[in-house]
Amino acid sequence: MKHFCLTVLLLVLLAGGGAPRADASSAVAASASAPILLPSSGNSNQLEPVSQEPTARESKPDPGSVDSPEMGEPSADEPESRAVPAKNAPESVVPGTSPGIPEEEKTNGHTDDLESDYVPEEGGEAPATLYDPLEPFNRAMYHVNDKLYFWLLKPVSQTYGEVVPEPARISVRNFFSNLAFPVRFLSCLLQADFSGAVKESGRFVVNTLWGVGGFLDPSSKNELDLPKQNVDLGQTLGIYGLGPGFYIVWPFLGPSSLRDTVDIAGRHFLSPVSYLNPWYAPMTVRGYEAVNDTSLRIGDYEALKGAAIDPYLSIRDAFAQYRKQKIEARKKHLTKQLPSGEEKMPVSVGSGIE
Amino acid sequence: MAKRLMKFLGMSFLVVLFYVPGNAAAGGLFGPPQSLSREKGGLNTTVGFDYHEDKFESDGTCVFRQNRVYSQVAYGGARHLWEVYGRIGIADLEIEDGFRSRINTTTSSPNDFEENETPFGALGAKVFFPLGGAFGIGAFLQGSFFFGDFGDEVRGHWNGAPYKAELNVRDLWEITSGISVSATVPRGIILYAGPFIHYSEARVTSSRHISGIPLLEEDATVKNKTEIGGYGGISVPLGRGFHLNAEGRYSERFSVGVAVTYTYQNRGL
Numbered sequence: 085m086k087h088f089c090l091t092v093l094l095l096v097l098l099a100g101g102g103a104p105r106a107d108a109s110s111a112v113a114a115s116a117s118a119p120i121l122l123p124s125s126g127n128s129n130q131l132e133p134v135s136q137e138p139t140a141r142e143s144k145p146d147p148g149s150v151d152s153p154e155m156g157e158p159s160a161d162e163p164e165s166r167a168v169p170a171k172n173a174p175e176s177v178v179p180g181t182s183p184g185i186p187e188e189e190k191t192n193g194h195t196d197d198l199e200s201d202y203v204p205e206e207g208g209e210a211p212a213t214l215y216d217p218l219e220p221f222n223r224a225m226y227h228v229n230d231k232l233y234f235w236l237l238k239p240v241s242q243t244y245g246e247v248v249p250e251p252a253r254i255s256v257r258n259f260f261s262n263l264a265f266p267v268r269f270l271s272c273l274l275q276a277d278f279s280g281a282v283k284e285s286g287r288f289v290v291n292t293l294w295g296v297g298g299f300l301d302p303s304s305k306n307e308l309d310l311p312k313q314n315v316d317l318g319q320t321l322g323i324y325g326l327g328p329g330f331y332i333v334w335p336f337l338g339p340s341s342l343r344d345t346v347d348i349a350g351r352h353f354l355s356p357v358s359y360l361n362p363w364y365a366p367m368t369v370r371g372y373e374a375v376n377d378t379s380l381r382i383g384d385y386e387a388l389k390g391a392a393i394d395p396y397l398s399i400r401d402a403f404a405q406y407r408k409q410k411i412e413a414r415k416k417h418l419t420k421q422l423p424s425g426e427e428k429m430p431v432s433v434g435s436g437i438e
Numbered sequence: 439m440a441k442r443l444m445k446f447l448g449m450s451f452l453v454v455l456f457y458v459p460g461n462a463a464a465g466g467l468f469g470p471p472q473s474l475s476r477e478k479g480g481l482n483t484t485v486g487f488d489y490h491e492d493k494f495e496s497d498g499t500c501v502f503r504q505n506r507v508y509s510q511v512a513y514g515g516a517r518h519l520w521e522v523y524g525r526i527g528i529a530d531l532e533i534e535d536g537f538r539s540r541i542n543t544t545t546s547s548p549n550d551f552e553e554n555e556t557p558f559g560a561l562g563a564k565v566f567f568p569l570g571g572a573f574g575i576g577a578f579l580q581g582s583f584f585f586g587d588f589g590d591e592v593r594g595h596w597n598g599a600p601y602k603a604e605l606n607v608r609d610l611w612e613i614t615s616g617i618s619v620s621a622t623v624p625r626g627i628i629l630y631a632g633p634f635i636h637y638s639e640a641r642v643t644s645s646r647h648i649s650g651i652p653l654l655e656e657d658a659t660v661k662n663k664t665e666i667g668g669y670g671g672i673s674v675p676l677g678r679g680f681h682l683n684a685e686g687r688y689s690e691r692f693s694v695g696v697a698v699t700y701t702y703q704n705r706g707l
Contacts, residue, residue, distance in 0.1 A: 290700075307703055
């Protein structure tokens, strides 16, 4: 029943919030050859440019932390003390919204300087960002997740990591990854990537049978080389031209967008774990999965957060860029599979922010 | 040298056979004596199916039939000299004429005991001594235990009155040990054969004791009738690290199994 209610809530949110995102994506896309206007109020709800320099997270994309809707957007122990000095901050960060920046910087005209300085390269691509009308809510959820990470998930994961050897934890991660096969398979089918669907099926069969239920990974690159398809349902919608909508930080699940929330819902329905009994079993299993995953990447989030003046903005922008890159990469992959001159997807590439 | 080796092998086999405690069983194929792991040693995993028949006796004899499906993880040492493995799987059980009455005053339906999908596990180890380039001799010890009970219901008439009884087969376990010689022929095909000894028992309990039906007359422990048998098989490389293994065994009844093994080239994670 709880699952049903959660799902209904997600669907209602999805159904009701499609319009704003279209505006956001088209606005930024249209501004590719023109200066992007920054909000004078410094409210990051508005569209704003972000640095095209990859963030620490972007340079090491990990679907399990930034992109994934797991509770992975936690923060550093002492964010302010770790913050990079303002002179080193990316130009795209809006000073007025950064709690770590002295108050005087908000009023000394520095914002205007940023506005006038920011000129995208000729013919360059618009930087990825996300419309964020729910920023107050999102920031609150960000802090909730942040505290959950530092107060609960991280200590538990550290203890777990000290008790359980790394190979065992990797095996557990393999097992859950294998369980997520239906999402990847369906995504491949929806993307008309039948080759990927076949590979994914082969991978599932091999890992389930000869990987002892998925704990081992005989399909890995070093063995049979049946790579896992880097696909999800949100990406599938993006390939079909649906923009991200607006940014939303889900409690426990982390950063997402309206579009990528479909992925959360899809994963919920397609995961065998969701159908365990009694009712608390799925939560318990997912909690364990989160602990196991976190134990394998402790420090990633801290590094991202520590390098940011405003971790919230950094994570949001990293999320936007990561999702955009993932969709673009997939589009290129799908285009390569086509005979020359054919158009595979019903929408053109670059129709908006992914 | 070869004589000393054979002596060591024989002594080791006897030690393993008679002094190592534990439950071992024919919960699947025995496989070739050498490990199928890579030359340097490492993991291999197997998926197998085994059709197993055995005669059990307590007060009379009955035939146990089982279909077993299992998944195995094994770690083999360098140069294929040793291997340890564990299996988990599921098995059914059919006891032919398990409910058949031997007297006219008792009737029963059905006549066969049938139960599906009981989990089992097995542990085993094998050692191998190469004799020249193509031949070798090895020994194994393997034990299985069925974690769940097998149960089935029977109805009928006993002295004119209807009855219903439930028969449970509990704590079925097996231990098997054997030696085999192997020959590696061209294309990497391995042929192997040898004798084995096998012991298996289970506890049979009934919710109601019915005269005329041996398994229902009283609670008892049943044991396999014949403890010696022979087996032989073939292992064929399929490419990309896969091997197909087919094996037959005979000990009062004939059993057969097939398995596909994957040999990891790396750590497997």
